[in-house]
Amino acid sequence: RFKAVIFDLDGVITDTAHYHYLAWKRLAESEGVPFDEAFNEHLKGVDRMGSLDLILARGSRSYTQDEKLALADTKNRHYQQLIATMTPDDLLPGALRALEEVRAAGLKTGLASVSKNAFTVLDRLGIRDRFDYVVDAARIANSKPHPEIFLTAAQNLGVAPGDCLGVEDAVAGVASIKDAGMYAVGVGSPEVLTRADRVIPSLQKFSLQDY
Ligand code: G6P
Ligand code: MG
Numbered sequence: 001r002f003k004a005v006i007f008d009l010d011g012v013i014t015d016t017a018h019y020h021y022l023a024w025k026r027l028a029e030s031e032g033v034p035f036d037e038a039f040n041e042h043l044k045g046v047d048r049m050g051s052l053d054l055i056l057a058r059g060s061r062s063y064t065q066d067e068k069l070a071l072a073d074t075k076n077r078h079y080q081q082l083i084a085t086m087t088p089d090d091l092l093p094g095a096l097r098a099l100e101e102v103r104a105a106g107l108k109t110g111l112a113s114v115s116k117n118a119f120t121v122l123d124r125l126g127i128r129d130r131f132d133y134v135v136d137a138a139r140i141a142n143s144k145p146h147p148e149i150f151l152t153a154a155q156n157l158g159v160a161p162g163d164c165l166g167v168e169d170a171v172a173g174v175a176s177i178k179d180a181g182m183y184a185v186g187v188g189s190p191e192v193l194t195r196a197d198r199v200i201p202s203l204q205k206f207s208l209q210d211y
Contacts, residue, residue, distance in 0.1 A: 003163040005102045006153045009113035011169035012187050013095045016121055017044060023078035033059040045170030047114045047143035048072050086124040094204030099130045105208055108132045110153040114143050133157050145175035150182060165211060183211060
């Protein structure tokens with residue numbers, strides 16, 4: 001019944017969510033800000049400056065815009081170091097099969113990541129040509145949980161939002177899908193992804209006939 005499936009990247013197709021976590025943790029701790037997995041859950045799907053603001057709000061001092069830009073840059077350098085050695089082996093189990101299933105069923109594939117490193121990660125994984133449309137994060141004004149990025153993907157795929165299925169590992173990402181008027185498949189735990197229509201533990205369990 002769907003005409004397109006729009007995937008998130010970090011934490012869905014590949015485990016870069018963990019690399020973002022490591023890079024933010026290193027930065028937060030260098031600023032004396034406490035950082036753990038539970039807090040990191042709020043950062044998933046949130047863009048770079050938005051994430052930094054959430055982290056610094058837990059600290060004890062205020063930062064100038066220049067200081068913030070420098071910190072965001074430092075985090076990005078930590079992150080780019082971590083993704084530099086990625087290969088197609090870093091695709092999460094089931095990711096390639098899910099992409100193949102969607103296309104074989106005659107549906108379009110889209111990618112909606114607010115990461116400005118998404119094209120680099122896709123190239124390292126060797127899967128750029130498996131998407132009919134990849135949103136350029138640099139052209140998105142509002143980070144997830146705002147629906148803009150999923151709506152942009154649908155529009156460029158030429159499919160109505162109601163005919164799209166979105167796949168996400170982040171609370172903010174599921175909110176973005178639902179507020180775009182799409183069906184949401186969460187990847188992770190149902191206790192965390194409460195707004196998802198269905199939750200699966202990984203793409204290994206993705207199956208179009210279930211939705
Ligand atoms: C994704 C990730 C976030 C990350 C954001 C920006 O949404 O889930 O953890 O902060 O992209 O990534 P970037 O590579 O542009 O810093
Ligand atoms: Mg994600």
